[in-house]
Amino acid sequence: MDSNTPLAACTNAWSPPVADRLAAGATDSSVPVRVVFLGGLGEIGRNCMAIEQGAADDPDRTVVLIDCGLMFPDANMHGIDLILPDFTYLRENANRIQALVLTHGHEDHVGAIQYLLRDHDGIGDLRDDPLPIYGAALTLGLARNRIEEAGLLPKTDMRKVADGASVEIGPLLVEFIPVTHSVPHAHAIAVHTAQGVVLHSGDYKIDLTPVDHRRTDLARIGQLAKSPGIRLLMADSTNAEEAGYSPSETSVGTVLQGLFASQRDRRIVTASFASHLHRIQQIATAAIAEGRFIATLGLSMKKNVKLGRELKVLDIPESSLIDIDDIDKYEPGKVCIISTGSQGEPMSALGLMARGENKWLKLGEHDTVVLSSHAIPGNEGNVNAVIDGLLRMGAEVVHSGVLDVHATGHAQADEIKTYLSIVNPEWYVPIHGEYRHMVANARLGELMGVPHDRVILCEDGDVLELTKKELRPVGRVPSGYLYVDGIVGDVGQGVLRDRQKLAEEGVVVVVVTVDIQTGKVLVGPEIITRGWVYAPEAEDLLDEACDAVADAVESALGKGVRDVEALERDVRRAAGKFVSERTKRRPMIVPVVMEA
Numbered sequence: 001m002d003s004n005t006p007l008a009a010c011t012n013a014w015s016p017p018v019a020d021r022l023a024a025g026a027t028d029s030s031v032p033v034r035v036v037f038l039g040g041l042g043e044i045g046r047n048c049m050a051i052e053q054g055a056a057d058d059p060d061r062t063v064v065l066i067d068c069g070l071m072f073p074d075a076n077m078h079g080i081d082l083i084l085p086d087f088t089y090l091r092e093n094a095n096r097i098q099a100l101v102l103t104h105g106h107e108d109h110v111g112a113i114q115y116l117l118r119d120h121d122g123i124g125d126l127r128d129d130p131l132p133i134y135g136a137a138l139t140l141g142l143a144r145n146r147i148e149e150a151g152l153l154p155k156t157d158m159r160k161v162a163d164g165a166s167v168e169i170g171p172l173l174v175e176f177i178p179v180t181h182s183v184p185h186a187h188a189i190a191v192h193t194a195q196g197v198v199l200h201s202g203d204y205k206i207d208l209t210p211v212d213h214r215r216t217d218l219a220r221i222g223q224l225a226k227s228p229g230i231r232l233l234m235a236d237s238t239n240a241e242e243a244g245y246s247p248s249e250t251s252v253g254t255v256l257q258g259l260f261a262s263q264r265d266r267r268i269v270t271a272s273f274a275s276h277l278h279r280i281q282q283i284a285t286a287a288i289a290e291g292r293f294i295a296t297l298g299l300s301m302k303k304n305v306k307l308g309r310e311l312k313v314l315d316i317p318e319s320s321l322i323d324i325d326d327i328d329k330y331e332p333g334k335v336c337i338i339s340t341g342s343q344g345e346p347m348s349a350l351g352l353m354a355r356g357e358n359k360w361l362k363l364g365e366h367d368t369v370v371l372s373s374h375a376i377p378g379n380e381g382n383v384n385a386v387i388d389g390l391l392r393m394g395a396e397v398v399h400s401g402v403l404d405v406h407a408t409g410h411a412q413a414d415e416i417k418t419y420l421s422i423v424n425p426e427w428y429v430p431i432h433g434e435y436r437h438m439v440a441n442a443r444l445g446e447l448m449g450v451p452h453d454r455v456i457l458c459e460d461g462d463v464l465e466l467t468k469k470e471l472r473p474v475g476r477v478p479s480g481y482l483y484v485d486g487i488v489g490d491v492g493q494g495v496l497r498d499r500q501k502l503a504e505e506g507v508v509v510v511v512v513t514v515d516i517q518t519g520k521v522l523v524g525p526e527i528i529t530r531g532w533v534y535a536p537e538a539e540d541l542l543d544e545a546c547d548a549v550a551d552a553v554e555s556a557l558g559k560g561v562r563d564v565e566a567l568e569r570d571v572r573r574a575a576g577k578f579v580s581e582r583t584k585r586r587p588m589i590v591p592v593v594m595e596a
């Protein structure tokens with residue numbers, strides 16, 4: 001973090017009234033608490049929820065957001081860069097939002113903040129004050145980059161919190177409980193409300209031997225569970241279908257050390273998530289132990305390694321770091337390059353290497369590439385293409401399919417059961433996962449003794465209300481996908497459908513010029529196509545299509561049709577019919593009727 005813009009002081013103490021209230025276990029049972037799910041339920045990505053206290057029609061009710069993340073598009077969403085939560089509900093409540101609380105620094109939890117803070121489609125223009133954002137130092141550091149790039153830092157007020165800290169946000173007390181995950185400084189969030197404790201697990205696993213020895217604070221969670229008890233648990237479902245326990249992150253370090261020891265004379269290039277600083281630490285440790293120097297490659301890797309070292313999350317001595325520009329001055333066996341691109345992103349450092357287009361590194365038979373990661377669903381194709389490309393360059397490739405060079409950051413079924421046995425919640429709502437993951441997680445809840453009618457499966461847009469008596473669905477809010485298309489802005493479903501059709505079926509443009517006065521075709525019809533048939537080899541077919549369209553236009557003109565739009569409809573119908581009958585395809589048909 002840049003030293004001339006310090007974060008607000010960390011708040012570790014509860015103010016006396018709230019602390020007293022908490023000590024007394026006092027709650028105000030007449031004030032309802034609601035949870036509004038804005039993203040992340042039914043998908044991996046765009047995690048965002050609001051916790052509200054106060055009657056739904058109370059203008060002074062408190063709204064606290066937990067996370068505001070993005071989702072990466074799947075292969076069918078042509079030209080779409082990002083998907084965000086729908087901000088309609090947040091815009092309606094812009095001035096009631098007292099704070100944004102962050103569980104950890106992954107993009108699916110912090111990547112949409114800069115869009116939330118924007119004017120017009122976010123809440124920026126509607127708020128009177130900067131939005132307080134609470135999170136761990138590293139979480140804020142990772143979130144900060146994009147907000148800063150967008151020039152929106154003045155619209156925020158970042159407040160760093162320490163492990164175990166509690167902050168008072170309006171009438172709520174929000175507690176940050178350490179958890180282990182695939183990024184350091186991750187937290188579960190316990191919200192002490194008028195209806196008791198609501199616990200958000202954050203993304204977590206129960207790693208008993210984490211790299212930084214900072215374990216999931218099961219003792220604190222157990223304390224809350226004993227007294228005052230946890231009324232509602234919302235917990236990570238990502239790996240609920242996977243049996244057993246996830247391996248510890250340190251087990252990956254052992255594998256890496258063995259791998260590095262076996263590759264003494266070879267250059268090693270590793271790729272992992274740039275935010276996975278513990279993985280990066282373990283790669284660095286294994287490399288330094290074998291006398292290698294380390295260079296980072298890729299902008300986000302460079303930035304995060306710098307941030308990690310500043311925050312003392314990473315321990316890599318300056319003397320072990322070299323600049324990527326100097327890489328060719330070293331013997332292959334003396335260097336390790338830590339790169340971005342573990343998801344096969346075509347323009348990432350590794351993606352360029354796989355095509356022989358990376359400015360700094362040309363790979364060959366002296367190189368071993370270690371993909372210390374796992375493809376996120378949707379990215380498998382890209383990752384496979386990168387592996388193929390690297391192999392064609394002559395490099396050796398080690399990935400999680402051949403050696404245990406990766407461990408997940410999300411709890412598997414037995415960890416979830418352990419967690420549930422400690423939390424023992426009154427109500428259970430699975431979050432963070434595709435629907436199947438949430439169903440699996442719901443079953444674990446029942447297995448661990450939460451009664452069937454107290455396990456509630458929700459989806460994006462659902463609103464739950466917690467009262468003294470019960471937790472029940474009370475309505476829905478808009479929660480559709482908000483698409484971001486590069487810097488151009490947001491595009492709607494219609495544009496996306498068009499692109500999909502264009503990509504899958506191509507386009508046929510039919511141009512015809514008519515004399516409206518005389519009712520005669522002057523020029524054309526002419527057909528231009530891309531992606532339907534290859535025009536130079538399909539001249540006869542195109543001629544026939546022109547004839548079919550000409551017949552339709554002449555017949556319409558003969559019946560006295562003179563309206564251009566009506567003629568265009570006829571052209572579209574005739575061309576569409578011909579194309580589908582003759583080729584069984586449905587390209588986009590664009591009719592253009594010009595008047596002369």
Ligand SMILES: [Zn+2]
Nearest residue numbers: 104106181203
């Ligand atoms: Zn995460």
Ligand SMILES: [Zn+2]
Nearest residue numbers: 106108109203
């Ligand atoms: Zn996540």
